[in-house]
Amino acid sequence: MKSIVTGGAGFIGSHLVDLLIKHNHHVVVLDDFSTGRPENLKHMDGDVELCECNLAEQGNWVNLFHGVDWVFHLAALADIVPSIQQPQAYFQSNVDGTFNVIQASVGAGIKRFVYAASSSCYGIPAVYPTPETADIRPQYPYALTKRLGEELVLHWANVYQLPALSLRFFNVYGPRSRTSGTYGAVFGVFLAQKLNNQPYTIVGDGTQTRDFTYVTDIASALFTAASSDRTGEIYNVGSGQTVSVNRLVELLGGESVHIPKRPGEPDCTFADISKIKADLGWHPQVPIEKGVAEVIQNIDYWRHAPVWTPDTIAGATKDWFKYLSNSPS
Secondary structure, eight states: OOEEEETSSSSSHHHHHHHHTTTEEEEEEEEESSSSSSGGGGTTTTTEEEEEOOSSSGGGGGGGGGOOOOEEEOOOOOOHHHHHHHHHHHHIIIIHHHHHHHHHHHHHOSSSSEEEGGGGOSOOSSSSSBBTSOOOOOOOOHHHHHHHHHHHHHHHHHSSSEEEEEEOOSSSOOOTTSSSOOOHHHHHHHHHHHHHHHHHHETTTTTOOOOOEHHHHHHHHHHHHHHHOOOOOEEEEEOOOOOOOOHHHHHOOEEEEEEEOTOOOBBOOBBBHHHHHHHHOOOOOOHHHHHHHHHHHHHGTTSSSSSOOHHHHHTHHHHHHHHHOOOOO
């Protein structure tokens, strides 16, 4: 078997590459290293064919799709604040890039295509746990561009018979998560603070809950989806539970401070995963306690990550408050 993983040097992508190699796949990674890190693939030297390229632009990378069985499209720009500040870059990466990848896939006649979608498309849901049929309410450009990419994939599945599925991920965490200078996911922020003996910056009162899903469970869902014969379907991928930020702080251990609650953020994320369980037989395997323990064991990965304080977070999120304060909730 031969597989392409776009964004394969990134957080989720590199764990998927691990799993594919374990199943004796020849893996081709396409990445521009805007958020991915070559170090994430270092332990796989010789097992991975790596192509540095910009998927939003046509190039010779298209030729790598010939003879490929499975394509996993994970490459994307992430995080909320930069998407507000740079909507064009996000559109080019997450929409134009997706268009180019599905066109290359159709042209090469690939056998399976799996798109990494985002639960952020639900915005602030009306129903918990949230099913795939919930209203689509993106609150910021990142969420919108990931949803537009998903619509492209599903449309190509319908019109051009691209054998594709879309998986909507909920709050992924684990080793190798992003350590860029961007203020973003809570785990990366908290781990850098823990390493530097700084208090955890809890948004609001910390009672908000998140469906924290361990990265190897995400990789397993991607592999399971590609192994199935389903097409044109959307599946939520979550942990089967929802955990408060206060509980996360308790598991990590340490002092905390509180910062203002932000507009456009749900009080809860909680995936209804009954569909993927029933259709694909996939189940999450890693409870939050085990996942956090694994992350702490690998905490040195965040040694050079920025250490956020209430003041620097206020500066980094000022556009968040400026543009999203009037968002519908």
